[in-house]
Amino acid sequence: MKVGYPQALLYYKYFPLWERFLGGLGAEVVLSGATTKNTVSMGTIAAESELCLPVKVFYGHLLELKDKVDTIFVPRFVSVEKKSYTCPKFLGLPDMIRSINDELPPLITPKIDLDKGWREYFRTIHELGSNFSSSKRKIFSAYRAGVLALRDYHNQLQAGSTPIEFLEKKKYRKVKKTGLKIGLAGHPYNIYDTYTSMNLIKRLREMGAEVETAEMLDDNIIKREAARLPKKLFWTYEKEVVGTVFHWAHTHSVDGIIYVLSFACGPDSLIQVILEHELRSDTALPMMSLVVDEHSGEAGLITRVEAFVDMLQRKKMAQLC
Numbered sequence: 001m002k003v004g005y006p007q008a009l010l011y012y013k014y015f016p017l018w019e020r021f022l023g024g025l026g027a028e029v030v031l032s033g034a035t036t037k038n039t040v041s042m043g044t045i046a047a048e049s050e051l052c053l054p055v056k057v058f059y060g061h062l063l064e065l066k067d068k069v070d071t072i073f074v075p076r077f078v079s080v081e082k083k084s085y086t087c088p089k090f091l092g093l094p095d096m097i098r099s100i101n102d103e104l105p106p107l108i109t110p111k112i113d114l115d116k117g118w119r120e121y122f123r124t125i126h127e128l129g130s131n132f133s134s135s136k137r138k139i140f141s142a143y144r145a146g147v148l149a150l151r152d153y154h155n156q157l158q159a160g161s162t163p164i165e166f167l168e169k170k171k172y173r174k175v176k177k178t179g180l181k182i183g184l185a186g187h188p189y190n191i192y193d194t195y196t197s198m199n200l201i202k203r204l205r206e207m208g209a210e211v212e213t214a215e216m217l218d219d220n221i222i223k224r225e226a227a228r229l230p231k232k233l234f235w236t237y238e239k240e241v242v243g244t245v246f247h248w249a250h251t252h253s254v255d256g257i258i259y260v261l262s263f264a265c266g267p268d269s270l271i272q273v274i275l276e277h278e279l280r281s282d283t284a285l286p287m288m289s290l291v292v293d294e295h296s297g298e299a300g301l302i303t304r305v306e307a308f309v310d311m312l313q314r315k316k317m318a319q320l321c
């Protein structure tokens with residue numbers, strides 16, 4: 001069976017797990033491919049205009065897969081830890097998708113809700129695997145292989161690889177380093193999608209900057225830093241962004257921060273205020289916010305990034321003198 005896997009949203013977080021799991025059960029996993037202008041354009045036409053760009057891009061990836069696969073894998077992510085949840089868009093994704101195009105192949109939509117505990121989660125895994133095999137043993141052995149693949153992926157990311165370098169076996173050209181290090185904050189789909197981010201990581205590297213992202217940090221550090229908020233955030237992925245920026249603010253382990261967020265994203269606009277407040281009150285670490293949507297112009301964005309990097313370089317030189 002050909003199972004379509006949209007290369008968008010949580011692809012950057014969990015693809016190695018699901019690819020190994022589904023592949024281990026005999027499915028042929030077909031990726032929609034990297035985002036292109038056509039993907040964004042199809043997704044934008046299909047989606048409600050007030051949706052955030054990443055969801056529109058996700059729609060585009062579904063449409064890219066439409067005639068190529070027997071089914072499309074779209075998990076309903078409710079929670080990935082106790083008492084915290086994902087963005088409401090992830091909760092309702094399968095329902096929203098069913099309304100955009102009647103010609104899409106059937107969807108496989110396991111409900112991932114770890115707030116309900118591991119027993120319920122493994123019941124979901126079994127039910128999902130039963131679409132491909134009647135052997136419980138085979139299902140859980142494929143799942144274990146998936147968990148190991150995910151662990152290996154995380155290790156590679158913490159060692160400094162980006163998801164794209166790892167998942168697409170790409171190598172970026174080595175560039176002359178200037179000693180400048182930039183923290184790139186934001187959801188993985190905002191910073192690693194080479195089309196919508198306008199290849200930001202590659203461009204920063206070409207400007208001579210070393211780039212650090214949340215995926216390169218230890219999870220425990222991020223959790224500890226996020227726990228400093230006076231009130232607990234209910235959104236898991238936003239907590240990761242907050243914990244990462246708080247860590248950079250405390251340690252000054254980067255020279256500046258670029259925060260990439262989507263236009264029309266409620267959670268991002270809220271944490272943008274928290275981050276700006278933290279950086280204003282605690283440190284003199286500069287942060288630039290880049291808001292992207294389907295109308296963002298490459299020239300304007302790159303000019304802003306170049307000016308920011310230039311300012312950081314001057315600041316660093318002044319500190320060294």
Ligand code: SF4
Nearest residue numbers: 052087089262265266
């Ligand atoms: S967190 Fe924001 S950008 Fe991500 S899916 Fe939700 S609304 Fe969209």
